[in-house]
Amino acid sequence: MPRTRATVCRWRASNATRTIPRLSALVDSVIVPTYNEAASLPLLVERLAPAMRDREWELVVVDDGSPDGTADVAEKLGATHPVRVLRRAGKAGLASAVIAGMKEARGDVLVVMDADLSHPPEIVPDLLAVIDAGVDLAVGSRYVSGGATMDWPLRRRIVSRVACILGNTLVPVRDATSGFFAVRRSALDGVRLNAIGFKIGFEVIARARAHRIVEVPYTFRDRELGASKFGRREIGQYLLQLGIVARDKVTGRLR
Numbered sequence: 001m002p003r004t005r006a007t008v009c010r011w012r013a014s015n016a017t018r019t020i021p022r023l024s025a026l027v028d029s030v031i032v033p034t035y036n037e038a039a040s041l042p043l044l045v046e047r048l049a050p051a052m053r054d055r056e057w058e059l060v061v062v063d064d065g066s067p068d069g070t071a072d073v074a075e076k077l078g079a080t081h082p083v084r085v086l087r088r089a090g091k092a093g094l095a096s097a098v099i100a101g102m103k104e105a106r107g108d109v110l111v112v113m114d115a116d117l118s119h120p121p122e123i124v125p126d127l128l129a130v131i132d133a134g135v136d137l138a139v140g141s142r143y144v145s146g147g148a149t150m151d152w153p154l155r156r157r158i159v160s161r162v163a164c165i166l167g168n169t170l171v172p173v174r175d176a177t178s179g180f181f182a183v184r185r186s187a188l189d190g191v192r193l194n195a196i197g198f199k200i201g202f203e204v205i206a207r208a209r210a211h212r213i214v215e216v217p218y219t220f221r222d223r224e225l226g227a228s229k230f231g232r233r234e235i236g237q238y239l240l241q242l243g244i245v246a247r248d249k250v251t252g253r254l255r
Ligand SMILES: Nc1nc2c(ncn2[C@@H]2O[C@H](COP(=O)(O)OP(=O)(O)O)[C@@H](O)[C@H]2O)c(=O)[nH]1
Pocket: 032, 033, 034, 035, 036, 037, 062, 063, 064, 091, 092, 093, 094, 097, 113, 114, 115, 116, 118, 223, 227, 228, 229, 230
């Protein structure tokens, strides 16, 4: 039987939890890949902890041997918050770090976000409210009404828009390259994610067994601390990823 086509719509957080109460104490795992984020990580935890106060949660930091000591900072945060650290030997890429974090995570719901506060921790409960309401994949979105991008240089804005337009030809999400999302773990059971490049969100949107996908608006702000690791190499990897997903779609390997 053919799968139900993903239903995509914009979401207002206020619609969610008011009408549909949570049925069980699910655990939410927030997965954060880090490379040289020692300065940002404490600020992230400082904002995430109050945002998650009503929930059972853990933060899984996947650090690739950051020379600035991010993993040690994360371990220290673990003394006072539900933070666990997965230390990997060398810089193996954002997508591969997130996939490793998903394997390590204990949660029924997996949230993925960056460490640099570009993804506001206060929006995480909104993503989770959407999942609580029965949706399989909630994507933080800059490109639906109510979403925005602040402080990003023009070049990054253009690259991002073009990347999303290309991605949107293959998946029913306007912010197709979003790195900020929550997914029900069961939607990824048996799914093989390609650990290529930076765009793990696109990979999850394309391959998860998600009958319903909802975009949740948020405002992306450029990092204030540390430096971006995004460059030409990552653009090339995304184009390759697009090609692989297009091939899999044409050959019927995607939903
Ligand atoms: N573990 C790990 N994290 C990474 C790697 N590359 C980037 N990150 C993290 O992925 C997130 C997004 O990277 P960032 O440099 O902010 O990319 P940008 O927002 O596209 O400029 C941040 O939390 C980074 O620290 C990597 O190779 N390994």
